[in-house]
Amino acid sequence: MEVFIKEPSEHSHVPDPNRLHIVRLKNKLKERSASSDEGGTTILFDVLHKVPLSVSANLSTNEALLQTIHRERPTIQLDHNGRLPLIRGRNEPNFSGSSSICPKSYYQLFTVHGIYSSQIIPLVYVLLIGKDTNDYNKFFEQLMLHYDYDPESILVGFESGTLKSTKAVFPDAIQIGSRRGKPKFSLQLWDIYERVIQDLSRSNNAVEGWHHAFNNRVSIKHPSITKLAKCILREQSRFEIDIE
Structure with a gap:
């Protein structure tokens, strides 16, 4: 029986802690927009206020985040x-x-x-x-x-x-x-x-x-x-x- 063993690759990525914050932020935006009649900008700025400054450089634009909110609004x-x-x-x-x-x-x-x-x-x-x-x-x-x-x-x-x-x-x-x-x-x-x-x-x-x-x-x-x-x-x- 032949056995194939793959050696570990030298190419690897360091875990990105900021990505977790971004995922949590988008989930929070979706949750608030689906359950509240607050204005989109009110929700956005309130959620952004709690995000670490180190994450801000990796965030989407405010317009894109507002679209995330609007898409979750129920008809x-x-x-x-x-x-x-x-x-x-x-x-x-x-x-x-x-x-x-x-x-x-x-x-x-x-x-x-x-x-x-x-x-x-x-x-x-x-x-x-x-x-x-x-x-x-x-x-x-x-x-x-x-x-x-x-x-x-x-x-x-x-x-x-x-x-x-x-x-x-x-x-x-x-x-x-x-x-x-x-x-x-x-x-x-x-x-x-x-x-x-x-x-x-x-x-x-x-x-x-x-x-x-x-x-x-x-x-x-x-x-x-x-x-x-x-x-x-x-x-x-x-x-x-x-x-x-």
């Missing part, structure tokens, strides 16, 4: 007492978002509006951490998971992330853009002739108007999650009267 979703089925009559949701009134740890407050008695009302609110296609995909997948949702048409603004996501998640739905401009987008997206004939909304201006008015009612930029939730509950209370 927060509120729905209008399970009333999403109300928009199935015409099967047309209106999607729009606003960034100025969401907590600093999130990128935007994104909403799903629907039609009820010829009135456009907010049905679902969600706090998203970004605006790329994956952020919207995760939300729409949750929407379909909980509501078995499959709209025939969608009214959405000309935002590339939303357009790509709705096209991928709802491939059979007709997409209608929110405003006209140079033909950067296909004619099918912004043509509203059939909508005028059927007496449907020509744009999502009503939804954009709601976001503007809601921003004013919240009255402060980047409120806490608790403050925003109270404003949403107050906002919905007046729509309950119309729906009932």
